[in-house]
Amino acid sequence: MLKRFFITCSGADKDLIYSCSNGEQNKYAGIGATVLFTALMAWIAASYALYTVFDNVYTATFFGLVWGLLIFNLDRFIVSTIRKRNRFGQELLQATPRILLAMIIAIVISKPLEIKIFQKEIDTVLLKEKNDMALANKKQVANYFQGDLDKNKAETDSLKSAITKKEKEVNALYSTYITEAEGTKGTMKLGKGPVYAEKRQKHDAALAELEALRKTNTDKIAAKEKQAETLKADLDKKVSDSQPVIDGFDGLMARINALDKLPWLPSFFIMLLFLAIETSPIIAKLLSPKGEYDFKLEDAEMAVKTNLEQNNYQRELLRTTDAGIYDDVYAEIRSDRELYNYKKKKAIEMLEMQADRFAEKQKGVM
Known part of the structure; x- marks a missing residue:
């Protein structure tokens, strides 16, 4: 049951993955579990960040859940759209935009948790800044x-x-x-x-x-x-x-600014940790060899592609054949003398009617 849920989180085609070996299913279950836990960490991080803004647990939890679901959907989409190629360079080129997106998500996720981890140090910096602001405010008011x-x-x-x-x-x-x-x-x-x-x-x-x-x-x-x-x-x-x-x-901005005034190395390593977690499903899929699921997925895609190309070819052939037939039909009609004489007769009648109307109009003017 849990394995099926993790496979669903990975975004793999269920009909194909369940027809594969148990090892292939475990690989995609692991990818799905990484996607899920990354989304859970995003939920926690966003909830804490929003709590510093709204100062309300329920509001922060709700909007944090929305953010976690958004991250879950993005990660699932990123992993499910990477296709195994015959050359690693092609796979890396295909995954580059997704890796950049994962890096941005990792930075966004890590920042609130960094604020929580270094809360005591940040409170010390904020206390000093508040004291300076209080003194400056008192001096300004006194002036x-x-x-x-x-x-x-x-x-x-x-x-x-x-x-x-x-x-x-x-x-x-x-x-x-x-x-x-x-x-x-x-x-x-x-x-x-x-x-x-x-x-x-x-x-x-x-x-x-x-x-x-x-x-x-x-x-x-x-x-x-x-x-x-x-x-x-x-x-x-x-x-x-x-x-x-x-x-x-x-607030959130004040704490972010206070975090920037602390030594950068610990914060940098925490950000690298989240970056590794966020990009791990993509890296795992890039480094894993082309497996049974990838071959079956490629076979299904090639079958659809071949069928589409065949249908397009048949439609084009039908169009050109039908056009040739109509060309021959109208060529025979063009050489029919009886039809020619009939259209000539009608044309003469039209010219006579036009001449009579013109003469009557001219007489009215005179």
Whole structure:
């Protein structure tokens, strides 16, 4: 039962292969088993590759199965269409396009499994790339908000500087009227005279201005600090919102690129392994000697070809013979005087009718 299934997988003609020896049947059963297992590996590889894309087991398994069936059909077609020839060069020339196709299929199949085999190393590369992307993203977002933050800080510092400047002015006026009262500066007279009162008045006015300025600027500074906190919160939110995108940077293309950054030799040998598996049915058929099945298949094809050539020859012979007969028949008819006189009579009648019609038409015009 299993042997029959593998023979079916090989694409061999059942009527011919079952009339061959047991050894010939085993050879094609082995070829069919290789075709089947290659398709199974394609199914597994495609399912894993699609899982990294869809992140859903059922969807990945379904489309992976479709891909595996496609590979199975292609391999079965490739093996079943290779014919054994009398010269190996002819067989190799015939199989070259199929070998190239098998190489492409092997590369496509091997890549997802390479990704799975080197998953830990790929995760390390992706982690480094994610960290670099996170730092670059934070720097880019910070640069985006930096202008507003710098402007806010400059305006806050300007408000604080105005208060400080006014405080220095008030302190200077305070020192002036105190030293005037002490008689150490100004008029150098001890006591609170008119000059003292004038300087005290200037100080009190400046102090009132300072209080008003401090109140106004304090409110503005509070608003600016709140605005700065809002900008920083927006910056942090922007960074946190973009972080899931960076964390999700582990799709199929990202993993393929990460695989390319690893040493190429292990990946190359895995690809060679799949290449050997994929091309093994073709190589086996090329290297195997011309067997009983090949002779019977060639005999059946030659029988069909000979029958087709014979039918074409008979059709051509029938056509040429029939044409010759008709040539002779019409040659005899051409020499019949009775038929000649009859056609002459009818022709004269047609000419007379045409002349009468023309004369009537001309009379109508006149």
